[in-house]
Amino acid sequence: MKIRRAASSDDVFAAAHLFDAPPKPDSTARFLAQEHSHLLIAYIGEEPAGFVSGVETTHPDKGTEMFLYELGVDDAFLRRGIGTALVEALKTLAAERGCYAMWTGTAAGDAAAQATYRKAGGSIDDGAFVSWDLT
Incomplete structure (x- = not known):
């Protein structure tokens, strides 16, 4: 497995099957142009398997943290550690970019997501809020 940052719209459209809906050209271009937005794609061979x-969000009294916006793995590649590896890669990127923490939300009953986040070192509060301290 290789994990690469999406560098072009072609990278995103090649992984379109991983998203909830087809990527929109304008939204894709805007996302990729923003320095604080990140999309990492996992590949098995040359096939996109997850993302x-x-x-990055910054607040005057807190500094910058990484919001894990979405995680997805193709059904054909589930239970191979791809989701955990992607979370770890985003966590590493966040630390490299000076983020003090990373966080996301999950449904209280989503055992699969919670297991993935725990494997990647996340702390789950109230069954829905997941955080990583990067300091």
Whole structure:
């Protein structure tokens, strides 16, 4: 497995089957142009198998943290550690970019997502909020 940052619209459209809906050209271009938006794609061979997206958020009294926006793995590649590897890759990127933390939300009953986040070192509060301390 290789994980690469999406560098072009072609990368995103080649992984279109991983998203909830087909990527929109204008939204894709805008996302990729933003320095604080990140899309990492996992490949098995040359086939896109999963992705994670993250957005850096900054607040005056807190600094910058990474919001894990969405994580998805193709059904054909589930239970191979791809989701965990993608979360770890985003966590590494967040630390490299100076983020003090990373966070996301999940449904309280989503055991698969929670297991993935725990494997990647996440702490789950109230069954829905997941956080990583990067300091």
